[in-house]
Amino acid sequence: MRVAGLISGTSVDGIDVAVLDIDDHSMSLVCSGSTPYPPEVRGAILAMSNANTHTPAISRLNFLLGELFAEALREVCDRTRTPLQSIDLIGSHGQTIFHEGEPAEFCGRRIASTMQIGEGAVIAQRIGVPAISDFRVADMAAGGKGAPLVPFLDYRLFRSETVNRVALNIGGIANITVIPSGGKAEDVVAFDTGPGNMIMDQLSPPYDSGGEKARAGVVNHELLDRLLEDPYYSTPPPKTAGREQYGPDFLARTGIDITTAAELTARTIAMAIHDYQAEEVIVSGGGVHNRFLMERIGALLPGIRVATSAEYGMDIDAKEAVLFAVLAYESWFARPCNVPSATGAKRAVVLGKLSR
Amino acid sequence: MRVAGLISGTSVDGIDVAVLDIDDHSMSLVCSGSTPYPPEVRGAILAMSNANTHTPAISRLNFLLGELFAEALREVCDRTRTPLQSIDLIGSHGQTIFHEGEPAEFCGRRIASTMQIGEGAVIAQRIGVPAISDFRVADMAAGGKGAPLVPFLDYRLFRSETVNRVALNIGGIANITVIPSGGKAEDVVAFDTGPGNMIMDQLSPPYDSGGEKARAGVVNHELLDRLLEDPYYSTPPPKTAGREQYGPDFLARTGIDITTAAELTARTIAMAIHDYQAEEVIVSGGGVHNRFLMERIGALLPGIRVATSAEYGMDIDAKEAVLFAVLAYESWFARPCNVPSATGAKRAVVLGKLSR
Numbered sequence: 001m002r003v004a005g006l007i008s009g010t011s012v013d014g015i016d017v018a019v020l021d022i023d024d025h026s027m028s029l030v031c032s033g034s035t036p037y038p039p040e041v042r043g044a045i046l047a048m049s050n051a052n053t054h055t056p057a058i059s060r061l062n063f064l065l066g067e068l069f070a071e072a073l074r075e076v077c078d079r080t081r082t083p084l085q086s087i088d089l090i091g092s093h094g095q096t097i098f099h100e101g102e103p104a105e106f107c108g109r110r111i112a113s114t115m116q117i118g119e120g121a122v123i124a125q126r127i128g129v130p131a132i133s134d135f136r137v138a139d140m141a142a143g144g145k146g147a148p149l150v151p152f153l154d155y156r157l158f159r160s161e162t163v164n165r166v167a168l169n170i171g172g173i174a175n176i177t178v179i180p181s182g183g184k185a186e187d188v189v190a191f192d193t194g195p196g197n198m199i200m201d202q203l204s205p206p207y208d209s210g211g212e213k214a215r216a217g218v219v220n221h222e223l224l225d226r227l228l229e230d231p232y233y234s235t236p237p238p239k240t241a242g243r244e245q246y247g248p249d250f251l252a253r254t255g256i257d258i259t260t261a262a263e264l265t266a267r268t269i270a271m272a273i274h275d276y277q278a279e280e281v282i283v284s285g286g287g288v289h290n291r292f293l294m295e296r297i298g299a300l301l302p303g304i305r306v307a308t309s310a311e312y313g314m315d316i317d318a319k320e321a322v323l324f325a326v327l328a329y330e331s332w333f334a335r336p337c338n339v340p341s342a343t344g345a346k347r348a349v350v351l352g353k354l355s356r
Numbered sequence: 357m358r359v360a361g362l363i364s365g366t367s368v369d370g371i372d373v374a375v376l377d378i379d380d381h382s383m384s385l386v387c388s389g390s391t392p393y394p395p396e397v398r399g400a401i402l403a404m405s406n407a408n409t410h411t412p413a414i415s416r417l418n419f420l421l422g423e424l425f426a427e428a429l430r431e432v433c434d435r436t437r438t439p440l441q442s443i444d445l446i447g448s449h450g451q452t453i454f455h456e457g458e459p460a461e462f463c464g465r466r467i468a469s470t471m472q473i474g475e476g477a478v479i480a481q482r483i484g485v486p487a488i489s490d491f492r493v494a495d496m497a498a499g500g501k502g503a504p505l506v507p508f509l510d511y512r513l514f515r516s517e518t519v520n521r522v523a524l525n526i527g528g529i530a531n532i533t534v535i536p537s538g539g540k541a542e543d544v545v546a547f548d549t550g551p552g553n554m555i556m557d558q559l560s561p562p563y564d565s566g567g568e569k570a571r572a573g574v575v576n577h578e579l580l581d582r583l584l585e586d587p588y589y590s591t592p593p594p595k596t597a598g599r600e601q602y603g604p605d606f607l608a609r610t611g612i613d614i615t616t617a618a619e620l621t622a623r624t625i626a627m628a629i630h631d632y633q634a635e636e637v638i639v640s641g642g643g644v645h646n647r648f649l650m651e652r653i654g655a656l657l658p659g660i661r662v663a664t665s666a667e668y669g670m671d672i673d674a675k676e677a678v679l680f681a682v683l684a685y686e687s688w689f690a691r692p693c694n695v696p697s698a699t700g701a702k703r704a705v706v707l708g709k710l711s712r
Binding site: 051322 | 357369386391393401410412415416417423425429435438442444446448454468469471478482485493494497529557599603604676677683685705710
């Protein structure tokens with residue numbers, strides 16, 4: 001086997017390369033050499049390696065979340081009396097702490113990136129089962145936006161020969177998968193429509209139960225109209241939205257109230273669905289529990305049947321976790337499982353990284 | 357196959373779990389549920405997900421370094437006329453930006469962690485060859501310190517039936533592997549001795565060529581004696597040292613000069629080797645080019661033969677990159693390749709995460 005090895009050490013002077021011909025008994029060096037880092041990059045690495053940054057917290061959080069994800073699996077299995085030893089494989093999305101689908105200027109290059117933490121090696125060691133993690137990076141490396149990944153599951157679950165369907169998931173961010181009747185996987189269109197629960201959740205933590213607070217208020221139409229002018233909503237897919245778009249900065253800047261937030265959420269979802277000839281919308285995610293939001297979405301989509309994924313045998317709240325079990329299964333067999341028409345990737349690639 | 361899926365979404369409210377029985381044609385949900393984050397952890401995640409942290413820079417740097425590592429491999433292959441298409445597999449250590457072998461208090465737990473960046477999925481996509489990265493995390497997840505990893509290679513290269521050998525690598529940090537004659541892999545002792553080139557490099561960037569600046573100065577013995585009292589040097593192995601121990605803070609705090617830095621480096625290396633019955637020391641790493649440092653190490657180890665790894669067919673500068681080619685080869689066949697006696701791990705584990 002001819003294997004390349006790459007490292008940059010604590011000196012941060014550049015990247016050392018060695019190419020080796022190796023078998024179980026012998027090895028011989030084919031070539032080696034090193035290339036220096038551009039000074040700007042070396043500066044950025046040194047700045048991030050300094051103890052006075054957030055780097056220690058991110059590194060510790062990555063390992064801590066690995067422990068918590070393993071404990072979550074153990075706890076849910078205990079609670080539901082599912083033998084932990086019956087599990088063959090784990091797929092863990094982890095926690096996104098940064099996602100930037102569009103390239104940003106960085107050290108003289110244009111770089112798109114995403115970062116999920118919750119160390120897969122910790123999960124694999126704690127449960128004693130192989131764990132696949134980091135599902136978004138390969139799609140992004142292939143030129144995609146790393147999201148949405150759910151179309152693979154939506155297509156597998158909801159494709160129909162006769163009905164034009166849209167799968168809508170309302171998590172922190174809302175996203176839709178458009179599945180034309182009789183369409184192939186590559187005909188699927190999918191994107192983040194904008195906010196899901198996250199603006200409302202921040203205004204009424206942990207969440208506005210049933211949407212009752214939102215129902216009790218009135219919409220600030222002037223603010224709503226202004227917010228709907230955000231070019232994100234009229235940008236054609238593929239596109240992804242992230243925490244940073246609707247986080248504390250958004251709240252502070254706009255002074256939005258919870259009723260206007262609910263209306264913004266419903267309107268941006270309905271606007272996105274309106275662009276396609278949907279006959280049925282199948283909703284999943286925590287947003288389904290927000291009755292007020294569901295009513296508003298229904299009212300904004302006259303003539304379209306609004307169902308929940310539960311009617312199709314898919315637990316409303318489990319769908320996203322199911323997705324990462326399905327993607328892990330595909331990854332285990334080295335089968336590509338991104339949907340390039342949804343993420344914008346140049347090609348279908350195997351997602352996830354295996355820790356044993 | 358029974359596969360578990362885990363996710364925490366943009367709402368950051370907790371960890372969703374789903375366990376699925378799945379084959380290529382059908383799937384059924386075995387159990388699902390979720391567990392909330394402890395409030396402290398949720399707070400830490402939200403703090404790290406905010407745009408006003410270093411998180412964006414780390415995420416972008418991770419992807420940028422993936423590009424640069426792929427380019428480094430391409431460039432070295434071009435330069436040495438090694439066909440890129442002849443490579444079967446890549447092992448990339450990446451760049452360590454944080455390493456904490458000892459657990460630290462974090463969100464009410466004790467967490468040891470390490471973080472290497474240089475996205476493996478980017479390397480795999482750019483070269484079109486599977487890439488294995490993140491070699492240190494599995495060892496740490498198994499209770500080890502994630503370092504040193506080089507003993508696996510040292511043992512394979514330098515074990516002898518008749519000679520007690522010590523392999524010494526002088527990179528940014530210096531580390532030794534003690535290989536008793538006729539010993540087994542589990543008899544190997546290995547640890548970081550303390551600074552390698554990194555203090556000197558910071559005082560004379562990019563490096564003190566041949567050690568001439570250090571040779572021209574005088575040792576500040578008062579400072580040296582004080583620095584040698586650091587309990588790190590007398591702590592028994594396993595132990596690891598990192599950038600943060602000898603970075604800009606160390607320079608500012610101690611006011612150390614380059615000659616004293618060279619002497620501190622040589623003395624801490626010699627002290628570590630003195631504890632074992634070495635007959636031969638085999639040196640590799642950039643430090644070999646520092647003639648003054650090599651002279652000082654030789655003088656501090658009377659009666660011990662000091663050789664370079666080149667005499668044993670191992671390129672002085674390529675050794676660390678060779679290590680990650682060898683570890684990738686082992687990982688590809690799912691064979692454990694940490695040395696628990698060196699890292700302190702509870703068991704031997706498969707290292708690295710595969711991106712295809």
